[in-house]
Amino acid sequence: MKMNKIVISLLSAGVMASPLLAHATNGYSPIGYGVKNEAMGGASIALPLDAIAAANNPAGMVMVGDHTDFALTWFKPNREAEITGSPAPGANGTYSGNGRSNFFIPDFGYNKMISADTSLGVSVYGNGGMNTQYNTNPFGAYGSSGNLGINLSQLFVAPTWAMKINPTNAIGVSLNLAYQMFSATGLSAFDNAGFSSNPGSVTDNGTDTSTGYGIRIGWTGEVTPTVTLGATYQSKTKMGKFSKYSGLFAGQGGFDIPSNYGVGIAVKATPATTVAFDVQRINYADVPSVGNTFPAAALLGADNGAGFGWQNINAYKLGVSHAFSSAFTMRAGYDHCDQPIQNSQTLLNMLAPGVVQDHLSLGGTWKLAGTSEISVAYVHAFKKTVNGSNSIPTMFGGGEANLTMTEDSIGISYGW
Secondary structure (H helix, E strand, C coil), X not given: CHHHHHHHHHHHHHHHHCCCCCCCEECCEECCCCHHHHCCCCCCCCCCCCCCHHXXXXXXXXXXXXXXXXXXXXXXXXXXXXXXXXXXXXXCEEEECECCCCEEEEEEEEEEXXXXXXXXXXXXXXXXXXXXXXXXCCCHHHCCCCCEXXXXXXXXXXXXXXXXXXXXXXXXXEEEEEEEEEEEECCHHHCCCCCECCCCCCCCCCCEEEEEEEEEEEEEEEEECCEXXXXXXXXXXXXXXXXXXXXXXXXXXXXXXXXXXEXXXXXXXXXXXXXXXXXXXXXXXXXXXXXXXXXXXXXXXCCCCCCCCECCEEEEEEEEEEECCCCEEEEEXXXXXXXXXCHHHCCHHHCCXXXXXXXXXXXXXXXXXXXXXXXXXXXEEEEEEECCCCCCCHHXXXXXXXXXXXXXXXXXXXXX
């Protein structure tokens, strides 16, 4: 299919450079897109700052004007699982999921004003992802062998049109062309007719890929000279199926990208200081392979089969920027999200322990010669543990699985 070839050619370089395409995360979605907005805790819906703005709110692109941005982020998650109270010999203990823990994530944005009130651009960015690698397999006592882990990466190419409908309001729309990769190892304990509707398509089948598409729409409006509002909605991104893992994901390998929506406000408190606040909703539970609970009445891979039991969440993002001079702006922010993983769903989520909830960020921008600039952002996700409650099914003998995670990232971008 011609569309698939276009998407793959645009994305392959970035995907191959980064097997985990996610920054500091709310679940497995980034807290925000673009180095400048990450430094503000992800607050961005009413505050476009660079040519990656389409990832946050496509209406912001016409406010950015002519701009090009390249970014690279070093991301270091720390994943750990613990099994307690299990009668299975050798099961109890603490397991590190950090067989690989350093990842480098590229982003790119280009925007061009084609008239005084209309822009065309493209934003290329990691939409989300998750990686674990347990060199000592937590499921070894239940019959699995080899290293346990998954690698999920999602990347968007978002061609974007935006227009000012009057001097103070703008609208925009992005076509989200999506590409994702997935692999799983060490799940042989689940690769049988007792757990899966399609044994042989659960684990250790190499890397599978799929493509898909969706849209994001947005609006921004200046309601007073010092207050700007914004709103955005991203549809569920319909993805092709992971056929190599049709016995793992519900719907014979289905793994769509969930919808999300949000609202934001940006207030110019002083000529040099801006405060921004966003509220975002991410609908993880609306994707069966993510939201269905484990175990379930239907087997892994079935039409309404078991999943990871993730809940829909809200994320709250607060950021502040202050221009100390025409050459230097400093930013700081805080992000908090609801817990996506229920206490009863921790066993399978040893593969995807996205439990962090609180992030602090700090960064700045330095103006260089002409219109060029360099921006940096540091984000720390505080350590969070979710202790299991009735989390290991009786078919495995009972006990509890506990999940712990922290994250750090440093991003740098160059724009002009």
